[in-house]
Amino acid sequence: MTIALRRLLSGVAAAALLSGAPAFAADPPEHAARWGLKWLYGVGTVGGDYGNGLEKYQNIDYELYRKSPKGGWRYGLGFGFGSFAMKPPYADLEEFGLLRTYLTGAKVFRADKSIRPYLELQAGVARAHPRSLLFAIRPVPEDLEIGDSPTKPQNGFMVALVPGVEISVNRSFSVDASVQFDAFHTDEYDLTPIGQPPASSGSTFAGRLGFNWVPNGGGEGKKNAWGVPRSYGWALGETLAINHVASRRNEYKRNANFNQISPRSFWHNISHGFDYDDNEFRTNQLQHPFNGSTYFNSARANGIGFWTSSVFALGGAFVWECCGETHPMSFNDMVSTGIGGIALGEMMYRMSSKILDNGATGKGRIWKETAAFLVDPIRGFNRLVSGRISDQAANPSDPMDWHPPGGGSFLALGARTIGRGESISENTKTTGYFEFTHAFGNPFDNERNKPFDSFDLTLQFNFGDKVPLGQAQVVGTLYKKGLGGDAHPNHVLEIAQHYDYMNNEDYEFGGQSFGPGLLSRFKLGERWGLHTRVDATAMLLGAINSEYAKIASVNDRERLREYDYGPGLGAAAEAILTRGGRPLLWAGYRFQWINVSNGSVYNNDQLGISSSAEHYIQMAGVRLTIPLYRSLGVGGDGIMFFRKSRYSLPQFADIDQRNPQARVYLTVNGVRE
Numbered sequence: 046m047t048i049a050l051r052r053l054l055s056g057v058a059a060a061a062l063l064s065g066a067p068a069f070a071a072d073p074p075e076h077a078a079r080w081g082l083k084w085l086y087g088v089g090t091v092g093g094d095y096g097n098g099l100e101k102y103q104n105i106d107y108e109l110y111r112k113s114p115k116g117g118w119r120y121g122l123g124f125g126f127g128s129f130a131m132k133p134p135y136a137d138l139e140e141f142g143l144l145r146t147y148l149t150g151a152k153v154f155r156a157d158k159s160i161r162p163y164l165e166l167q168a169g170v171a172r173a174h175p176r177s178l179l180f181a182i183r184p185v186p187e188d189l190e191i192g193d194s195p196t197k198p199q200n201g202f203m204v205a206l207v208p209g210v211e212i213s214v215n216r217s218f219s220v221d222a223s224v225q226f227d228a229f230h231t232d233e234y235d236l237t238p239i240g241q242p243p244a245s246s247g248s249t250f251a252g253r254l255g256f257n258w259v260p261n262g263g264g265e266g267k268k269n270a271w272g273v274p275r276s277y278g279w280a281l282g283e284t285l286a287i288n289h290v291a292s293r294r295n296e297y298k299r300n301a302n303f304n305q306i307s308p309r310s311f312w313h314n315i316s317h318g319f320d321y322d323d324n325e326f327r328t329n330q331l332q333h334p335f336n337g338s339t340y341f342n343s344a345r346a347n348g349i350g351f352w353t354s355s356v357f358a359l360g361g362a363f364v365w366e367c368c369g370e371t372h373p374m375s376f377n378d379m380v381s382t383g384i385g386g387i388a389l390g391e392m393m394y395r396m397s398s399k400i401l402d403n404g405a406t407g408k409g410r411i412w413k414e415t416a417a418f419l420v421d422p423i424r425g426f427n428r429l430v431s432g433r434i435s436d437q438a439a440n441p442s443d444p445m446d447w448h449p450p451g452g453g454s455f456l457a458l459g460a461r462t463i464g465r466g467e468s469i470s471e472n473t474k475t476t477g478y479f480e481f482t483h484a485f486g487n488p489f490d491n492e493r494n495k496p497f498d499s500f501d502l503t504l505q506f507n508f509g510d511k512v513p514l515g516q517a518q519v520v521g522t523l524y525k526k527g528l529g530g531d532a533h534p535n536h537v538l539e540i541a542q543h544y545d546y547m548n549n550e551d552y553e554f555g556g557q558s559f560g561p562g563l564l565s566r567f568k569l570g571e572r573w574g575l576h577t578r579v580d581a582t583a584m585l586l587g588a589i590n591s592e593y594a595k596i597a598s599v600n601d602r603e604r605l606r607e608y609d610y611g612p613g614l615g616a617a618a619e620a621i622l623t624r625g626g627r628p629l630l631w632a633g634y635r636f637q638w639i640n641v642s643n644g645s646v647y648n649n650d651q652l653g654i655s656s657s658a659e660h661y662i663q664m665a666g667v668r669l670t671i672p673l674y675r676s677l678g679v680g681g682d683g684i685m686f687f688r689k690s691r692y693s694l695p696q697f698a699d700i701d702q703r704n705p706q707a708r709v710y711l712t713v714n715g716v717r718e
Contacts, residue, residue, distance in 0.1 A: 081119075081259045082282045083108040086308065087225060089251025091129055094244035095173070098236050099129035099141055102249045103308045107289060108149060109282065117156035121149045123167060124289045127249075128307030131177070135239050139176035142305035143229070143247075144296060145203050146170050159213040163223075167205040171229040172296065174198035176305045176371060179238040191603045194302040201231030201245075209253070216262030217278065225251045258282075268348060270441035271398070273433075275348035283343035283423070284361040288369045291336075295370075303370040311368045319366075319376040321643040323599045323606040327512055330385075330546050330555035330588055333378050337362055337386015338393055342423040345394045351496045358390060359383035373600040377610055377643075380586040384557040388519045388544035391497045395485060397421035398447055403438040410435070445498055451487020452499075455628065456480070457680065459710025461507070463551055469705045474550070477508035478515070478708065488525055488537045488564055497521040511550050519544040520580075523559075537564045543582055551704045552686055553608050554637075554662065556587030558615065574623045582615040587637065589660045591690060593645040593697050609644030609658065613637060627676070627714045631668040636661075645692055658697075661689040670714055681709045 110121025125145030147169025209223025260278025340361025344354035362382035418425025486499030500521035507515035527534030560582035619633035641658035668682035
């Protein structure tokens with residue numbers, strides 16, 4: 046028996062001896078909690094058929110439970126992430142995973158006391174799945190794709206008996222110590238690669254230590270503008286649940302090669318630190334920011350404000366990188382998931398707020414709740430399970446939390462022609478497209494100064510291109526200050542967050558940036574106006590297509606990456622001429638410099654080789670919209686994308702990429718206030 050296991054068992058025994066002590070932090074019956082969360086780390090031994098070749102069991106359990114209103118009964122759902130080491134001479138090779146998904150039922154004794162013994166029964170499914178390539182499938186299946194697991198899993202069932210004890214720290218937290226007796230059975234696994242007979246049954250005996258968290262002590266926290274109680278516990282629980290569900294999906298549906306996670310893989314990733322990965326551009330620059338938005342909105346949907354929710358976005362990204370997959374932790378994912386998730390998450394939360402109406406009834410209520418769910422799925426899920434999806438209640442008293450004044454929308458449906466060379470007629474391709482642009486709020490007249498009280502959103506869907514969503518951009522105000530001392534100034538200085546994603550057959554560009562901006566408005570006549578904006582940005586990490594990015598230094602390479610990564614600086618300016626509040630003429634220019642940190646560079650200290658690469662990106666465009674009837678109109682624009690890439694390695698030729706683009710469209714052009 047290991048030293049760690051003996052210590053855990055000693056703790057359980059000591060807690061049991063103290064169970065007769067008087068209560069010091071018991072919850073009053075009227076505040077009895079209905080929901081709780083558990084996290085436990087366990088170490089132990091393995092027996093049965095699997096014990097012939099495996100040893101040193103380690104496991105992390107995450108449990109969500111519901112307490113009966115009266116009495117000490119609990120029922121819940123748990124996820125177990127476990128693994129075994131192989132016995133010598135294979136002890137130094139990668140672990141053999143055991144994943145458990147189970148239902149729980151527990152009887153808690155002395156439920157109203159501060160020291161609470163309990164007995165828990167677990168039953169569910171088990172999955173044995175090794176990481177070591179000793180168990181790689183031979184011969185390799187013809188349909189095995191990049192990212193698929195090269196080892197075969199075997200499924201089965203498990204049951205476990207868990208006696209333990211909880212020791213209260215306060216009304217929300219208690220220390221949990223227990224022992225776990227687990228028996229599992231799977232389809233027969235071939236252990237001949239390590240010189241053992243096939244195995245189908247196994248058992249574990251483990252000591253566990255962790256904590257139990259009852260959000261807000263079973264009560265309600267301070268409510269936000271929408272009447273949602275603030276709960277850090279539920280925010281954390283949902284963030285972890287998102288990662289756990291994603292892990293199970295990747296394991297059972299995708300059978301991917303990075304899901305056999307356990308405390309061993311957690312520690313391995315943390316000890317090795319961050320690197321860069323080779324995922325597709327859309328995965329890294331769009332899907333990961335969307336994932337980050339779910340972490341962010343796990344907090345926002347539980348009554349937590351913008352800045353603390355931002356911590357959840359970064360924390361959820363880190364937990365996934367260290368503990369959600371066996372691949373090395375990715376620095377670029379931390380930036381795109383965490384920082385990009387903040388921008389997308391708050392945009393989604395604000396847009397769903399604009400849709401919702403707590404006072405609506407009937408079909409109108411159904412349509413609003415459905416649309417808000419599609420815009421912000423995490424918030425929609427929370428409204429569904431909490432019953433707020435149908436409850437009649439007051440809407441926020443401050444319009445900035447619901448329907449902020451100002452803003453406007455622009456919709457365009459038409460055709461786009463893009464060239465690959467000096468002119469629009471050179472090697473062209475024409476496709477259809479749909480664009481949605483929305484200005485949320487009005488930074489000039491909105492007196493409140495909270496993050497994303499105003500932001501600009503642009504979405505462009507390209508038909509017949511390599512991916513449907515070709516462009517997504519968010520520019521959100523983090524802080525603003527009116528110039529001139531007026532209550533409704535015509536010039537506003539702001540600090541903004543920028544999220545960029547552009548992905549089509551001709552170029553890829555994305556990144557996370559922050560910087561100051563100067564916004565101005567000018568009245569040119571009774572119906573004419575001019576809006577201008579000038580920005581300077583510092584890009585934390587940008588991505589741009591590059592012909593030589595295939596030499597990028599990454600761990601566990603599975604594909605050749607087609608884009609470079611690096612920080613940079615940028616500037617942008619735009620002007621919008623309006624008539625009657627509707628944009629007629631738009632002109633804009635953007636410059637971005639990216640200094641490559643990973644991609645088209647090669648550095649070798651031993652050989653004394655150090656190279657560099659830089660990208661200079663320019664985007665310019667002009668748009669004319671002609672009104673036809675009310676908000677309907679026709680329009681056209683011309684846009685130029687230009688990339689100048691310079692490489693220090695003599696083997697790499699400098700590149701000048703030019704892509705002119707023309708678009709014509711029908712438009713619905715909303716009033717911009």
